[in-house]
Amino acid sequence: MSTSIFLLWLVSIPLAIHAAINVNQPQGFLLNCGGNEKIKQDSLTYGPDDRFIKTGNKTEIKQEGLVPLLSSVRYFPDDAEEKFCYNFPVNKGRKLIIKTIYYYGGFDGGTEPPIFDQIIDGTKWNINTSADYADGLSSYYEVVMVAHNKVLSICLAKNEHTTSNPFISAIEVLYLDDSLYNTTDFGKYALVTLARHSFGSHDKLTFPDDKYNRHWDPLVDDNPVVTSQASVTPTTFWNMPPEKVFENSVTASRGKSLVVNWPNFPLPKTYYYLALYFQDNRTPSPYSWRVFDVLVNGVKFFSNLNATTSGVTVYSTAWPLEGETKITLVPANTSPVGPVIAAGELFQLLPLAGRTLTRDVSVMNDLTKSFNKKPQDWHGDPCLPKDKSWSGVICSSGMNTRIISLNLTNAGISGSLPPSISKLTALSHLWLGSNELTGQIPDLSSLQNLETLHLENNQLEGSIPESLGKLPKLREVFLQNNRLKGSVPGSLRNKNGINLKVSS
Secondary structure: OEOOOOOOOOEEOOOOOOOOOOOOOOOEEEEEOOOOOOEEEOOEEEEEOHHHOOOOEEEEOOOOOOOHHHOEEEEOOOOOOOOEEEEEEOOOOOEEEEEEEEOOOOOOOOOOOOOEEEEEOOEEEEEOOHHHHHOOEEEEEEEEEEOOOOEEEEEEEOOOOOOOOOEEOEEEEEEEOOOOOOOOOOOOEEEEEEEEEEEOOOOOEOOOOOOOOOOEEEEOOOOOEEEOOOOOOHHHOOOOOOHHHHOEEEEOOOOOOEEEEOOOOOEEEEEEEEEEEEOOOOOOOOOOEEEEEEEEOOEEEEEEEEEEOOOEEEEEEEEEEEEOOEEEEEEOOOOOOOOEEOEEEEEEEEEOOOEEOHHHHHHHHHHHHHEEOOOOOOOOOOOOOHHHOOOOEEEOOOOEEOEEEEEOOOOOOEEEOOHHHHHOOOOOEEEOOOOEEEOEOOOOOOOOOOOEEEOOOOOOEEOOOHHHHHOOOOOEEEOOOOEEOOOOOHHHHOOOOOEEEOOO
């Protein structure tokens, strides 16, 4: 499924690098795509990407003043492959924040970056960095999602608008604590970052101030700025905003409403996750509180919010927005001072394209290890997105996708059939004839939906499994021209209506 979404862009390219800080790395993966060695970017270390991908070419971008993270790319010139995939071993069920970074830099001698698709675990969206590149900027895309399998795939794929080679500069795959954004149904949605700002601040906040390397951009408008006189404890907030986010806030005078136009771009009509962060900036005392209503585009978002020096968050998991957005804070008549706001996060709800059953994905990964000369496009999710499924693979429809047919007839593959192929329990047709498969036919007794089995013209050995005759839907079995020994099991030979071909 291809989903149209509005994405966070605008990552300016720094011309100087801050001094590296000796701190622990966030948990996860930081890749310098196309690079040959580890590089330092601010306080983070990014490693080469070779361990996570087996395709593509690497090149350097020669541009004066470019930071190391944008100085190399991996690009994908192969027209034979449908998609080009990174694979990351992850903890199934854990929450991840994934960031893909792109800077074209004219690596291929062109003047305009290509348009292509990005696919994360089967969910696809369009990558177009042309506007940012024309402004001298790199681009990044950030999404929060849950790992539904033990392997996370991040793929690039050509589409009808692609005129040159897809490319990528860097990837971050970092773990989040379970509490973050935990009211979202991550079984159905991912969260695509649109805006994350620290109001009244002049400096961008990243790692190590934010332990997950979320980028909090500064936002200064015409509202008065106040400085906090009290610290907050990030772990008391579900989303764990960094403490420095609360150092500055914007405010209004006593009795006056505070208006913040944020984000500063129009939004398409859909649903969003919206989180706002507040703190009374004064020195803690019994009088350090402010009460006000929170309105979003004139609609009551939260009533009688009491912002104390400890800080508070209000959020909505699915709030409808369209066009320009205006945050209005209306003070209560009894409030001793005007309203105040420190920061905000905005995500678009991205419906997932569904997911392939974990067990089926695991079996297909076993096949990629067992087969030699496997199809070139066997990367990423075997079923999703549907227009980029693996060669020879047909899958069912719906949110919980299953593999129902595998046809690699005369595909030039060699190797053996792993025992785990019996776990493709939705399989109706298994056609692997006219290849160079060796070894024995594994027990297929669990394939209760199997209708046709073609293994002819290979080099399979051993006996014909007795269990084939007990498969209730099986009506066609081709096993001729192998090196099988022994007799045909009576349960198979005498099966009613069977179309059976074996060598004498």
